Amino acid sequence: MLLSDVRREVWxxxxxxxxxxxxxxxxxxxxxxxxxxxxxxxxVSNISLTIFNRYCNRDFDDEKILIQHQKAKHFKCxxxxxxxxxxxxxAIHCMQVHKETIDAVPNAIxxxxxxxxxxxxxxxxxxxxxxxxxxxxxxxxxxxxxxxxQQDDSDExxxxxxxxxxxxxxxxxxxxxxxxxxxAQPGLPPVPGAPGMPPGIPPxxxxxxxxxPGMPPxxPGMPPGLHQQRKYMxxxxxxxxxxxxxxxxxxxPGIPPxxPGMPPGxxxPVGPRPGMPPMTQAQPATxxxxxxxxxxxxxxxxxxxxxxxxxxxxxxxxxxxxxxxPVGTDFKPLNSTAATTTEPPKPTFxxxxxxxxxxxxxxxxxxxxxxxxxxxxxxxxxxTSATSKLIHPDEDISLEERRAQLxxxxxxxxxPGQASxxxxxxxxxxxxxxxxxxxxxxxxxxxxxxxxxxxxxAHHQGMPGYLPGAMPPYGQGPPMVPPYQSGPPxxxxxxxxxxxxxxxxx
Amino acid sequence: xxxxxRSPPAPRSAAGLLQFPACTAxxxxxxxxxxxxxxxxxxxxxxxxxxERTAVRRCEAVRTIGRLPSSSVKNSSPWCGLERGKKxxxxxxxxxxxxxxxxxxPDDGISSVxxxxxxxxxxxxxxxxxxxxxxxxxxxxxxxxxQHSGAVLDCAFYDPTHAWSGGLDQQLKMHDLNTDQENLVGxxxxxxxxxxxxxxxxxxxxxxxxxxxxxxxxRTPCNAGTFSQPEKVYTLSVSGDRLxxxxxxxxxxxxxxxxxGYVQQRRExxxxxxxxxxxxxxxxxxxxxxxxxxxxxxxxxxxxPEIQKKKYAFKCHRLKENNIEQIYPxxxxxxxxxxxxxxxxxxxxxxxxxxxxxxxxxxxxxxxPTSIASLAFSNxxxxxxxxxxxxxxxxxxxxxxxxxxxxxVTDAETKPKST
Numbered sequence: 001m002l003l004s005d006v007r008r009e010v011w012x013x014x015x016x017x018x019x020x021x022x023x024x025x026x027x028x029x030x031x032x033x034x035x036x037x038x039x040x041x042x043x044v045s046n047i048s049l050t051i052f053n054r055y056c057n058r059d060f061d062d063e064k065i066l067i068q069h070q071k072a073k074h075f076k077c078x079x080x081x082x083x084x085x086x087x088x089x090x091a092i093h094c095m096q097v098h099k100e101t102i103d104a105v106p107n108a109i110x111x112x113x114x115x116x117x118x119x120x121x122x123x124x125x126x127x128x129x130x131x132x133x134x135x136x137x138x139x140x141x142x143x144x145x146x147x148x149x150q151q152d153d154s155d156e157x158x159x160x161x162x163x164x165x166x167x168x169x170x171x172x173x174x175x176x177x178x179x180x181x182x183x184a185q186p187g188l189p190p191v192p193g194a195p196g197m198p199p200g201i202p203p204x205x206x207x208x209x210x211x212x213p214g215m216p217p218x219x220p221g222m223p224p225g226l227h228q229q230r231k232y233m234x235x236x237x238x239x240x241x242x243x244x245x246x247x248x249x250x251x252x253p254g255i256p257p258x259x260p261g262m263p264p265g266x267x268x269p270v271g272p273r274p275g276m277p278p279m280t281q282a283q284p285a286t287x288x289x290x291x292x293x294x295x296x297x298x299x300x301x302x303x304x305x306x307x308x309x310x311x312x313x314x315x316x317x318x319x320x321x322x323x324x325x326p327v328g329t330d331f332k333p334l335n336s337t338a339a340t341t342t343e344p345p346k347p348t349f350x351x352x353x354x355x356x357x358x359x360x361x362x363x364x365x366x367x368x369x370x371x372x373x374x375x376x377x378x379x380x381x382x383x384t385s386a387t388s389k390l391i392h393p394d395e396d397i398s399l400e401e402r403r404a405q406l407x408x409x410x411x412x413x414x415x416p417g418q419a420s421x422x423x424x425x426x427x428x429x430x431x432x433x434x435x436x437x438x439x440x441x442x443x444x445x446x447x448x449x450x451x452x453x454x455x456x457x458a459h460h461q462g463m464p465g466y467l468p469g470a471m472p473p474y475g476q477g478p479p480m481v482p483p484y485q486s487g488p489p490x491x492x493x494x495x496x497x498x499x500x501x502x503x504x505x506x
Numbered sequence: 507x508x509x510x511x512r513s514p515p516a517p518r519s520a521a522g523l524l525q526f527p528a529c530t531a532x533x534x535x536x537x538x539x540x541x542x543x544x545x546x547x548x549x550x551x552x553x554x555x556x557x558e559r560t561a562v563r564r565c566e567a568v569r570t571i572g573r574l575p576s577s578s579v580k581n582s583s584p585w586c587g588l589e590r591g592k593k594x595x596x597x598x599x600x601x602x603x604x605x606x607x608x609x610x611x612p613d614d615g616i617s618s619v620x621x622x623x624x625x626x627x628x629x630x631x632x633x634x635x636x637x638x639x640x641x642x643x644x645x646x647x648x649x650x651x652x653q654h655s656g657a658v659l660d661c662a663f664y665d666p667t668h669a670w671s672g673g674l675d676q677q678l679k680m681h682d683l684n685t686d687q688e689n690l691v692g693x694x695x696x697x698x699x700x701x702x703x704x705x706x707x708x709x710x711x712x713x714x715x716x717x718x719x720x721x722x723x724x725r726t727p728c729n730a731g732t733f734s735q736p737e738k739v740y741t742l743s744v745s746g747d748r749l750x751x752x753x754x755x756x757x758x759x760x761x762x763x764x765x766x767g768y769v770q771q772r773r774e775x776x777x778x779x780x781x782x783x784x785x786x787x788x789x790x791x792x793x794x795x796x797x798x799x800x801x802x803x804x805x806x807x808x809x810x811p812e813i814q815k816k817k818y819a820f821k822c823h824r825l826k827e828n829n830i831e832q833i834y835p836x837x838x839x840x841x842x843x844x845x846x847x848x849x850x851x852x853x854x855x856x857x858x859x860x861x862x863x864x865x866x867x868x869x870x871x872x873x874x875p876t877s878i879a880s881l882a883f884s885n886x887x888x889x890x891x892x893x894x895x896x897x898x899x900x901x902x903x904x905x906x907x908x909x910x911x912x913x914x915v916t917d918a919e920t921k922p923k924s925t
Binding site for chain 1: 656780832897
C-alpha cells in the first residue's frame, strides 16, 4: 500500500535521522526524507555536517535559521530585548547599557553556557564540542541500527494494522522510556516530561495518522522515534503537528509542502519546548501562534545574509558604494542591519554594533555623486542629502587651505610671495582682476588658473620689488586702488592680486 | 604628581578633609578585554571605586597615606570623587584618571603633535599661532618655544634634539632644542604642509601646496632634491624607505626615497572624497588613508592582486542626530608602533582605536571638546597625545578652547584581541 510504503520509508528515514540528530524534530527529519529514498549511509555521512546549535544542541537546516535562533534565544538581552550577535556582545551590551553582569548564555544547556566564547552560527564552536557532538551522533547511529531491527519488527507489526492503535501505545511507552537515556541530551527538558507524554500520545495518535503521512514517527511502532517525536511534537515540533493539521496533505505530495513551512517554524517552537506539558493541552491553541510566527522569521531571514561570515569589508574601490554595501561604524556591514534594526548608531563598543539604516542608501548616493564632481573642474562637494550632512566646507580644498585664507593668518606674513590672502580685500580686488583669465577670487579650486599662478608665483619670487611690472593688470592698479593702499601696505597689496590667484586656486 | 607618579602627602582642604589625588589606577575596561562582566564592587579598589583589582596596590594615595579617611560626602570616594561603588569604567572614560591636559597650550589652533622618537617624555607641538613648542609631558610643562613668521602646519623630530617645522610662511626651519639655535634651511613656493623624517634614508621630507616634495639632508642641512607631484600635497607618510604622498584630487603616490627618479606607484585613493591623512603601517605592509567623508581605507603597498584584494574601507566618525547623519572628516591617524593598531581622530571630537587585522574597533575614548586635529602615539605606544583644536569646518564660530590631552593607553585599548 502506498501509504504504508511511504510511511515506512519515511518513517525509517526520519527515524534514523531523528536518532542521528540529537534534538532534531520532525522538520529536519522530513527535510532529509524529502524526495529521497532512505539511505542510511548517506544519512550517516550527513551527520557530522548538520548544523546545530552549540548552546542548546538543537539542529537546524540552515545556518541562517540557526543564527536567527541564536539571536532570539541565546543572545537576546533580557532587559531591553535587543538581539546581539554573540555571547560576548551580549555581555558587553548588558554591562554598558544596563550596568548588569551576565555570566551565562541564556537558555543554554548546562555545560554550554560559557558566555566568553564567541560563537556565531556554526563558527567559533570549540573543537571539543564538535568532538562531543560527533561522538553523540555516532552513538546514535549505533543505537539506531539496533533500533532499526526492533523497528523492523514493530514495523512489520504495524503494517498489519491500518491505523495506529492505541493498544500499541502502552507497549511503546515502556520501551520509549527505556530509550530515554540514550537519547536524552544533557539538559533536555523533555526528559522529565516523559511521564507526561503518555497521556498526550493518544490524542496525538488519533489525530495524526489521517493527516500525517509525513509523520511516521507518530505511528505507533516507533518507540524511540515516537517518544522523541512526541517530545518534539509537543515542543517545537508541535508546530509540525499543527501545520500538517492545517494542511491535510495527501501522503506523498504532502511531505514536500510541509517542508517549506517547517524551517520558519523551527525557531519559534523553541519557546514551546520548555512549556511542553502545556502543549499537550494547548496544541490547537498554539497552532495559530506557530502559524503566525513563520512569517516573521521568514521576513527577516533574507536580510542577515552578509554577517554569516566574519565582518565583511567591502573593497573600497569604485564599487564601494554600489556593490558590497557600506560598512558601518565598527566595521559592520550596513546592509544586514538596514532591514532588521534601526537602533541609533551610538558608537558603543560591541563589535557588531548596529549602525544607521536609512542613511545607508543616501550615503551611498552621496558617495557616488562626488566621483563626478571631484573630477570636474569646479570642485565643490555634493555633500548633503536629506539624511546626511558632511561637516566640511563646500569647496574641495583642504581645511588648512581654507583656514589659511582667513584674514588673521594673512597679516602675519610679511614676506612677499606669501600665499596668504585676505578674503575681504579679495572681493574688491577681484573686481579689478577681470583681465586675469578665469581667476575670479571667489572661485576656488579651479584648475586652469594653475599655469598662470605658476607664472605669477615665479614672478613673485623673481621680483619681489618689481611689483608693478610683474602685474600688468595692476599697472593701473595703484591709481585705481588708492582707498586700499597706504604706503607701507602697498607692496603687500600689490602682491595680492596675483597671489589671489593662488588663493583662488586654493 | 611628580615624575614617578608618587603623590605628595595629602593636603587638607578648607573643610579639613584630606584631599587625595585621583587614583592613578587606570579604570579597568572590562568590556574591552574579554567581555567578562566586572566583578562586584567588593573586589575593586576600596578607595576609589574603580574596579581594577590591582588598583588597590597601585592606588598611590593608599600607599602614602595608608588609610581611608572618612569623608563627609556620603558615598563619594575622597580619592576619585566618584560615587563609591560606581564603576567609572565605561567606554567613555573620564578625564583625570589616565589623561590630563597640557598646560601652556598654544594660543591658536594646534596643527600637529609629534612625540620624540626615543622617549615619551617630549612632545613637539606646532600651532597656528606661529609657534612651535616643546613640552615635557610627565612634568606637564613647556620647555621651549620658537617662532615662525606664519602659522606652522607641521613639525617633526629629526632626532631627539632637532626639530624641523614649516608652515604658511613657506620656510623650513630646523631648531636645535638643546642650544635653542634656529636654522633656516630652505623653503617652498607655497605653504609647507607636511614635514616628516625618514630614518632609513636619513632624510627630511617636506610636502607643500606648491605641488612639490623636497628632500633635505639633515646633517648639512641642505636641499637634496625637489620632486613635483601632480597636485598640492595634503599629507605624506614615510614607510621604511618609501614615501607615500597624498595630494589633492585624491591621488596617492608611492616614491622610493632611494630612487626618486620616478614614481614607484601611482594610485587613486579608493575613497571618493578628498584625502585628509595618510599614515603608513609600522610593519611597512601598507597604509591607512582617511577622507573628509568619515571614511578610512586600509590599503597595501604590494601591488600583487592577492594582496590588493585584502584592502578595505570602513565608515567612522559619523554621528546621527535627529535622523540627520553628520559626517565628519577624519583628520588624524596615528599608529601604535608595537601592535600595528591605529587611532583615528575626527572632527566629531572622538578618537577611535582600530584593529586593522581583525577589522574591529578596539576602543573609543570620550568625546573631546572639539575636533581632533592631530594624534600621536609615543614610540613605545604607552602614551597618546590628542590635539583637540577647532579646524574651522564651519568657518569662524565660537568654539571650545583648544587643548592637548595626554593619555596613557593600555594594552587593552590598543592591543588586538586574540579571539
